[in-house]
Amino acid sequence: MQLPPATVLRVAGEVGDHLGFICGTTGNEGEVWELFDAIVSLSVEVQALRERLASRGSFGSSEAELQRVLRWQHNIDAVNAGFGALIVDASGPVDEVVNQLLADLEVRLGSVG
Structure with missing residues (x-):
């Protein structure tokens, strides 16, 4: 399963300056890790x-x-x-x-x- 980069960006926007977590493992880690x-x-x-x-x-x-x-x-x-x-x-x-x-x-x- 893959984590869409748009999901990471959406969650980051929702939490703003607060701490947020996305849990699990994904098949496209190399594509999304830089977004964290x-x-x-x-x-x-x-x-x-x-x-x-x-x-x-x-x-x-x-x-x-x-x-x-x-x-x-x-x-x-x-x-x-x-x-x-x-x-x-x-x-x-x-x-x-x-x-x-x-x-x-x-x-x-x-x-x-």
């Missing part, structure tokens, strides 16, 4: 990923889907970091991950929010 002030990659260890996918009962729950995700996950942090993405450990509780993400963005971008 920062790219964040949420990262978890393999076991945590397995547990989360198994517990949600949607994509990644079947063995074939799980193997596909694990092949992708194997090097995604290095790939994303190579393109300048901020890698955030997402293995903790949601509130801790959010706080760390916002702190890391503050360092990278200056004032956020």
Whole structure:
């Protein structure tokens, strides 16, 4: 699936000077990454990923889907970091991950929010 550049520009216009997020992965990252002030990659260890996918009962729950995700996950942090993405450990509780993400963005971008 691809993210239309017009969508990124529309969301940026809607949030103005405030912090906005577009979540997910897309097949045209090279086309749209330059439109963002920062790219964040949420990262978890393999076991945590397995547990989360198994517990949600949607994509990644079947063995074939799980193997596909694990092949992708194997090097995604290095790939994303190579393109300048901020890698955030997402293995903790949601509130801790959010706080760390916002702190890391503050360092990278200056004032956020």
